[in-house]
Amino acid sequence: MTMASYPVLVEVTLRPGIADPQGATIERALPALGFEGVEGVRVGKAIRFTVEAPDADTARSRVDDLCQKFLTNPVIEDALVSIGVEATIE
């Protein structure tokens, strides 16, 4: 079976309503540094990697599984998955 390598970006965000002290600290600090008009700062994680899979659907289902089991805490975090163009592995 020909496998392809798919580039993946997983953005892990805190779910709405979950306190984000890191984002709140950035937001509070900005006016003193001369940046006005910045609101709603939320800090999450951006995880990039490549995954080998026979096709894009399989790649997505493996990444969804990985997010649920390992990359996020589903109680307080959401994951937004983007899967890029394949690079075929000979």
Place this chain on the structure above:
Amino acid sequence: MTMASYPVLVEVTLRPGIADPQGATIERALPALGFEGVEGVRVGKAIRFTVEAPDADTARSRVDDLCQKFLTNPVIEDALVSIGVEATIE
């Protein structure tokens, strides 16, 4: 002057060649958990906020400035900025 509110996503990544112990740890742990074929794991930050500006170009230049001065350490980190569709403020 009419101001608009632009949603912004800043992805902060470690520059190529900078060691990423967090990504390396994830990558090392995955085979034991049954996930094979995942490579090149890099962990960065995903910062979302809204910025008020009169137009999209001004919004972008303000966000670039913010990244340089505050959100990244330019010696070891890169920033990838995405600016979304405006929401006009009356």
